Amino acid sequence: MNNQKRKLISSIYLKDQKAVKSFSDLKVISDNPVTLAEEYSDSGMDELIVFDLSTAGNDAEHDKALDTIKDICKACDVPVIGAGNVKRMEDIKKLLYAGCKKALLNFSKDTNIEILEEVSGKFGKNKIGISFFEPSQINCRKDQVEALASSLYFVKDFTDEIAKSLLSELDADADLYVCPKEDETGSPAELLTKYDRISGLFGNYINAKADGISELKDDCISKGLTMCQLEPSFSWSQLKKNSDGMVPVIVQDYRTDQVLMLAYMNEEAYNKTLRTGKMTYFSRSRNELWLKGETSSHFQYVMSLTADCDLDTILAKVKQIGAACHTGSYSCFFNKIAEKDYSEKNPQKVLGSVFDVIKDRKLNPKEGSYTNYLFDKGIDKILKKVGEEATEMVIAAKNPNSNEIVYEMSDFLYHMMVLMAEKNVSWEDVTDELSRR
DSSP: OOOSOBEEEEEEEEETTEEESOSSOOOEEESOHHHHHHHHHHHTOSEEEEEEOOOTTOHHHHHHHHHHHHHHHHHOSSOEEEESSOOSHHHHHHHHHTTOSEEEEETTSHHHHHHHHHHHHHHOGGGEEEEESSTHHHHTTHHHHHHHOSEEEEEEEEOHHHHHHHHHHOOOOSEEEEEEOTTOOSOHHHHHHHOTTOOEEOSHHHHTTGGGHHHHHHHHHHTTOOBOOOOOSSOGGGSOOOTTSOEEEEEEETTTOOEEEEEEEOHHHHHHHHHHSBOEEEETTTTEEEETTTTTOOOEEEEEEEEOTTSSOEEEEEEEOSOSSTTSOSSSOOOOOOOOOOOOOOHHHHHHHHHHHHHHHHHSOOTTOHHHHHHHHOHHHHHHHHHHHHHHHHHHHTSSOHHHHHHHHHHHHHHHHHHHHHTTOOHHHHHHHHHHO
């Protein structure tokens, strides 16, 4: 049996900045595809494919679709695959720059076949996948496909009849993902077990099952399939428990590292957290299992779990929905006991604080503010200052004393943040791009 990790992949068909039913059915199913994508991401899906269905040749419509894809990538915590409207290397670049982990070349278009080697060489094999409708589109280029692309996506309805010809005729050994008919009666476990060659499933068949992904994965695992899920390096028996037989859990926001709360896990809570990807605790006051967010919808989605040196405490980094505290506060830690007068040293907090002031000046001008002077003068003045400060930073770097370059770097960063605010670029946009690199 194929022991690779199988994937369940949601799909969004994007038309006019809305999510529609499918390639052929343009009925709008969501006016907000970003919210829909986030729901799929939080459900436990392994990846998300976004198909851009904008009109061929309509650059304005395509650019709006790319903006939506960028927002989707920013909102999702699972890898996003971009597809559709690709006809040159520039289109692949735009999808990857928007935040997609991978871009698909449609092999029903000869122009896409011609650029496979170019885009794979430029961006790397792992960034390129191929969508196709017929095995012949792959087989005649088998060696090229396997050398230059990481995965294959069969986008026609995958039926038993199609499976017989596809799986018997397809020569390439790359990972293969298929799109079952929406009304397919077989379960994902049945399909993945029946067709061992398949690496995963996508499309509306999977979208319709978004509310029960954890259970579907459990079913797959029970049938001997290996699925993408949290795999603990330490079993519950290896952790050291307190006198109540539990382990305390410190919870942090994975984006900001802000401490949100302290709770406790028993064995059932620990295993359920790993299985579902949602933080689950044991309530000592109610003496029962507690899925965080079950009543408030303020779920906590697991990003990482780390045990301390003694294996008696867990640090959980989570994506927090809403407020962590029952009082409505984002964090439970807000009752300040004592504090010294100190300067903040955390670079992330300092840069974030300065940037917040700059953005506030843009929204709420303050008389005599140099920042507002720059905004009033406009983009050309801001760019001129960024260029000047960059030059001064280069000159300062020639000085053996580091004090001057620190001063000039600070000036440059300030003016760069003014430019960011002017162009509506956030620190998160920048750090997300850096992390992808």
